[in-house]
Amino acid sequence: MNDLVTRFLDTAGERPGEVAVIDPDGRTTTFGELRRLALEVSTGLRAEGLAPGDGVLFAVRNSATAIGVFLGSLRAGAVVISADTAVGPALVSARLRAYRPRWLIAESPFFTTSVVGPVRAFCRRRGWPVPDLRQPIADPGIRTVHIGRRWPGVPRSALALKDLFDRVPAAPAEPDEDAPALVVFTSGTTEQPKGVVHSLRSLTAAVTMLGGHLPFAPGDVMHADGILAGLPALLGGARLSLPKPSAPPKRFAADLADRRVTHAYGVPVHLAEVFGVLPRWPDHVRHLVMGSAPAAPAVLRQALAAVPGGQVRSIYAMTEAIPLAVARAEEKLAHLEQGRPGDLLGTPSPGVTARIAADGELLVSAPNACLGYLGGPPLTELATGDLARLDDEGRIVMTGRKKDMLIRGTYNIYPGLYEPSIALLPGVREAAMVGTPDPVTEDETVVLAVVADSDEADPARLVRRLRRQLPGLIDAEAVPDRIVVLPDLPRSGRSRKLDRGRLRELVTASRP
Structure with a gap:
């Protein structure tokens, strides 16, 4: 065995x-x-x-x-x-x-x-x-x-x-x-x-794949919250450092130094807070992995600045299959800076087969995929719920989430196709598009919510500039009806993913 x-x-x-293992309280x-x-x-x-x-x-x-x-x-x-x-x-x-x-x-x-x-x-x-x-x-x-x-x-x-x-x-x-x-x-x-059912075989494959993307050796220290995220380190003879749950940025930054961390994993939103208190990480941190939620271009840049000369990766994964693809931060930024639409997720992990369904949904089969859902039939292929395409190099590029689709007339708008490019514009730190019901046309009013960079002091000026820039950046049918500037985007869950439902409520309440 x-x-x-x-x-x-x-x-x-x-x-x-x-x-x-180093426990959150420091016990070994x-x-x-x-x-x-x-x-x-x-x-x-x-x-x-x-x-x-x-x-x-x-x-x-x-x-x-x-x-x-x-x-x-x-x-x-x-x-x-x-x-x-x-x-x-x-x-x-x-x-x-x-x-x-x-x-x-x-x-x-x-x-x-x-x-x-x-x-x-x-x-x-x-x-x-x-x-x-x-x-x-x-x-x-x-x-x-x-x-x-x-x-x-x-x-x-x-x-x-x-x-x-x-x-x-x-x-x-x-x-x-x-x-x-x-x-x-x-x-x-x-x-x-919704219960995802894994077998010992799929769990073993997941841990093996993670270890392949992020090799460990005795003497390395992985700072990560979660059993499955930490097992590749232990199987490689390395040490697992467990952060305090929802660790304040200063505590997380202190652990990096005190525990001589070489590898770190985190959720982009939380890591951005750590970068705010520790822009440059100790030299012994050689690997940084981001996952569980998309990383905005500003966070990718901060990550590269925090670990200069090291490797910064973004993992695309689901509870149903960990990991599916991995991309280097440099690749993701270059993809956007070259004007290519969508979010580059990276090359499929070894053993992962990806194909695009007729409606654009990404379908995968992989040894690390779950058996199926509790009470449901066995799965032979996993429907990710993500809309994607495969580029000329076979890399996965996500263009949106099926459930996030907005409808304007006969045109379907997928926010994930445009949000990464908008977040790359000067003065913008994060961007998200949602639809609110239009009682007259029965279509959706498309609202763009942005979080301004710290050096953007005038929200009104940012909105005026975006109104000039967006028509040349995104499809004409997707140009937002309204643009609002928020101090932060609402988040939910342990991974602090964007809460589009709450965002919809906020932009509706802010309607002039």
Whole structure:
């Protein structure tokens, strides 16, 4: 077997005394300790009756413990279900209904905030996204494991993580690499959550591909938030540095220096804030990877200035398949500066086959693609929802999102085709186009929202200049009816992607 768990165990066994993970609070865990934790969890869960295919609801914040429990659960044959408690109680409950787990593994505070009424009410008043785990806690058919000391609300029947240790090891069952191994929920209403189902094979392919794009060696330090983002580093014998969730820019910048980071990953919007406090990063940072959301040209320039002489890459990926393509920052900027429309996503990853459907949607098949969606048929080809074309070099160029399409008369407008070029204009830092209903024509009024560069002091002058420049830059049918200047574009989610719904509300409210 050469799956990601086996590969990690082999790598960790070769360097037991070396530091593998630096937790957000600075605590360190060696490869040997992490390997032992994964093996103890695997053996203990099987001894307690976990059967291959059992669902394990996973509510553990990013840490060395989370990585060890995750790997151990996979080795035991579990289907790990990401609770992602930050989404709020309604979605967590809907996800439990979509996939009823047999096990719940959670940190003790999650039990307290779910069960103890005054604590739960206090957290909600403060706006903290606390989970609602009352349903699995109360279900007698669900076994629970708590991590950390026993807090109020932890069921009496719950096992402590340490209760799984020191069990008599048995020969692990041969894993079925094509069976479900991970369920990650993406978007969807509370009634219809959308669960992406990965196999051990697709996860292994994803980690292998990421490692191919960003090679690691012992002595390297990867600063990244997330288990899958960090596993390529660990498999390469490198150290994983976990940032504090939603780390303030100054804290992120300090970690780069204090932890001697060589590789860093971040969301473009958050990285832009870091560049604001640290324009030039320490020389030991050689690789910077951006992902989870598009990067504006201004951020690409800042990234290149922050890591001069290093490599800055932008990853195109989906929850369904990580990664699909990678582009160098220099390539993306050159594409725009040469007047080519769309956002250059890069060359498809090795093994990824891309084609364009009749309606322009990008379709892919790849070894790292998910099995399908929870409750749905197996997928043989993944519909990305992105409109794209392949250039003469076989690179993917995104021209928009199908769901973002605007309609003006008989013309379809795809904002993603124009936004990167508009953001390249002097005085513009970010740009986004949305449509608002026109009660007279029943078409959409096209509104361009821009965020001005810091050196652009007069919004009215910027709007006048854009009105002169846009007709020569974009198709005549796509020239906006209105241009508004905002201090920032609204963002949502952990990746802080553009919230077009909220943007539509803002520009509607600002209508003269």
